[in-house]
Amino acid sequence: MKKLIMTGTITLLLGTILAGCSAGKDNSAESAVASVQSSITMPWIATKNTTRINTSDPVEAAVLVSRTLWTAQTKSNRPSSVVLTSVDNWQIAAVSTDLIHHPSNGPVLFFTKDGVPDVTMAELQRLKPMGADSNDGIQAVIVGPSPEGIDKQVSSLNLKVDTIEGDDPAAVAAAIDDYYAKVSGELPQSVIIGSVDRPEYTLPAVNWIAHMPEPLLYAGKNELPAATAEALKKRGGSAAIYILGPKSIISADVEEQLKEYGSVTRISGDDPYENAIAFAKFKDTANGFGWGITTPGHNLSLLTTDSAMLAIAAAPFSHLGKHAPLVFMKEEGLPDSLMNYTMELQPKFKDSPAEGPYNHAWLTGDTATISEAAQSVIDDMLEISSASGENPHSGH
Structure with a gap:
């Protein structure tokens, strides 16, 4: 295993590969980070229109996403608090992304059944969360079931820790809804209802709830959990409810039950x-709910449909920087629907490509998850082109 050296320098290799990171000025943190063993020799791989988080290990991916978005060099780019949740439970990890949003303004990092991995402990040291003012200075929130002693492990870094307990996904989702309302001082009226059984249909919600205050609550195909119903009741019958997924995933019967709590809109696709x-x-x-991305000049986050924990690790790409909704691709390239969508978004210039706007995409996963050829295709599809159809570089 080679060391993943996290220094204050980012080195550009071959014009496309970014390596290195910022460890701050604390010598103990530098030592801890530099000692982490990792197989990632090229943490980021970039092309002109894409950047790849070059690992398919969710624990490592969450750390690399955190390092990308929170440089932790000044107060303005340090998180207020960090969310810690299990890498083995996608349902609970998914709803925890609601706590990425302000006032927490921090990443989701993962622990395992054995505790907090060294690479995650090192990232907590590097970030030095400032504490959320509206949450009594809490610096880390542990969500869901956790191994014995994990709170002591995190507290050993002199972090103020809070917990949201529970092992039932619908109940934890409702508890996070309550927690966010308490910390932010408002209860969002809009709510996303996602499938508790089918991550490939539910996970696009995580990028929205990381970006905006609305929560994700759960339903089964033919069942509305009591915890979800109780959370909706708190909206006083005026909730704006958005079902994510077709009737084959969340049934028409559940849709009818939801109408008791407010207006219901279904957002869905056949696959x-x-x-x-x-x-x-x-x-x-x-009410302004939803991305509404139908024009050029946007960012996308791309993953494969079987990468649930990577999608959760990458959720902060919708919170900072070039805010990105999640769309799915295949290992070898773009399905026809995504190819058509990127064609809709492709920027066109009249006189010069310097006019912009420009598109960008984050890819999360190594080349065994998303091939090099697929990254190249995405890069091509996002490239600005001439409105006339001529060579975009003619005359340059």
């Missing part, structure tokens, strides 16, 4: 690829 694109395109003009 996970079309479903994610439908969510990226959707906008409710009445």
Whole structure:
């Protein structure tokens, strides 16, 4: 195993590969980070329109996403608090992404059944969360079931820790809804209802709830859990409810039950690829809910449909920087629906490509998850082109 050296320098290799990171000025943190053993020799791989988080290990991916977005060099780029949750439970990890949003303004990092991995402990040291002012200075929130002693492990870094306990995904989702309302001082009226059984249809929601205050609550195909119903009741019958997924995933009967708590809108596609694109395109003009991305000059987060924990690790790409909705691709390239969507978003210039706007995409996963050829295709599809159809570089 080679060391992943986290220094204050980012080195550009071959014009496309970014390596290195910022460890701050604490010598003990530098030592801890530099000692972490990792197989990642090239943490980031970039092309002109894409950047790859070059690991398919969710624990490592969460750390690399954190390092990308929170440089932790000044107060303005340090998180207020960090979410810690199990890498073995996608349902609970997914709803925990609601706590990425302000006032927490921090990443989701993972622990395992054995505790907090060294690479995650080192990242907590590097980040030095400042504490959320509206949450009594809490610096880390542990969500869901955790191994014995994990709170002591995190507290050993002199972090103030809070917990949201429970092992039932619907109940934990409702508890996070309550927790966020308490910390932020408001209860969002809009709510996403996702499938507790089918991550490939539910996970596009995580990028929205990381970006905005609305929560993700769960339903089964033919069942509305009591915890979800109780959370909806708190909206006083005026909730704006958005079901994510087709009737084959969350039934028409559940949709009827939801109407008791407010207005109900279904956002769906026939397969996970079309479903994610439908969510990226959707906008409710009445209240501003939804990405509404249908024009050039945007960012996308791309993963494969079987990468649930990587999708959760990458959720902060919708919170900072070039805010990105999640859409799904295949290991070897783009399905037709995504190819058509990127064609809709492709920027066109009249006189010069310097006019912009520009598109970008984050890819999460190594080349065994998303091939080099697929990254190249995505890069091509996002490239600005001439509105006339001529060579975009003619005359340059």
